[in-house]
Amino acid sequence: MTKGRLIAIVGPSGVGKDSLMRALAAAEPHLRVAKRTITRPLDPDSEDFFSATEAEFRDQEAAGAFALSWGAHELRYGIATTDLDRVQTGTEVLANLSRTVLEEAQCVFGRLAVLSVSAAPEILAARLADRGRERPEEILKRLSRAEVRLPNSLAVTHLDNSGPLDQTVAAARAALYPSREALEIR
Template identity: 50%
Template sequence: MSGRLIAVVGPSGVGKDSLIAGIVAVRPDVRPVRRTITRAAGLPGEDYDAVSDADFETLEAEGAFCLAWRAHGLAYGIPRDVLRDVNGGAERIVNLSRGVLAEADRVFPALLVLNVTARRDVLAQRLAARGREDAADIDQRLAQAARPLPDGLHAVEIANDGPLENSVAQALAALGPVKV
C-alpha cells in the first residue's frame, strides 16, 4: 500500500503552516513533516530542525534528505525517512517550495499539491504583521506570489483569505476520506 505526500505550497504569508496545523488537528492520520532549515533555532511558526549552513551541506552530501532546496537565503531539507513512510502507506504533509515540486513529483509515488492562495492585500498585511521581512523583502515576496505551478501535477487550489476554518474544510475535502 502506497501512501501520499501532501505538499502545501503558496507564497510567503499565505498561511501554509496554519492550514497544515488545521488539517492535522482534524486528521491525526496525516502527520506533519519536520523540515531541516538553516534558520536560527526557536523562531515562531513551524517546528523545524535548525542547522548551520555547513551542517546542512554535510547532511545533504550524506544523503540525509529525499528533497532539498534553497529559497530566500535559506536551505531546506525533507528527511529521507519521509519517503520511507510514504512508501509504507503513510500520509505526510509538508510546507514545500513551488520550486521543488517537479522533483517531489518524481521522488514520491503519490503527490497531492494544495496550492494555497490569498489576495495580494491580505498577503501584504500578513507579511508585515509577522515582522520577519523589511519592506523590500515584502515587495520581493509579493512579486513572486503569482508564480505558476509546474504542469502535470495533481493540484487543488485552496483560497485562504477568509476564515481559516473555511480553508481547512476545502483542504479536507481535497484529501478525501481517511484511509483504513
C-alpha cells in the same frame, strides 16, 4: 501495504501554509507533518523546524539525510529521508514545499497531492508585516513571487485562504478525501 502520499502545501509566503498544516493535522490525526530542516535560527513564532547552519546543511545533504532539498529566499530547506520512508510504508505526510520542486517531489515520493494556497495580496502583505521576520524590501520581494506558475503535469487543488481557516481546512479535506465527502452527503 498501500502506499502513502506526500501532500504538498504550496503558496506564497504569508498565505498561511503552516496554519493550514497544523489545522489539517488536527482534523485528520493520521496525517504526519514533515519537520523541515532550514538554514535559519529557531524562532518560537515560526513553524516547528530543525535549524542548521549552511555547513551543517551541506553535510547533512551530502550524507543523504534529505529526500528533497532546495534553496529559496537565501535559505536552504530539506525534507528528511524518514518522511520518504513514511510515505513508502503507507503514511500520508504533509509538507510545506517550494513550488519549484514539485516535479522533483513527484519523482521522489511517487504519490503526490498538491494543495496550492492563495490569499488576496493585501492579506499577504499584512501577514508578512505582522510576523516581523523580513524588512519591507524583503516583503516586496516575497510578494513578487506570489504568482509562480505550477507545473502543468501535476494535479493541483487551489485553495483560497483569504477567509476563515476552517473554511480552507474543509475545502482541503474535501479535495484530499472526495470519496469520504460523497459518503457524508448521502
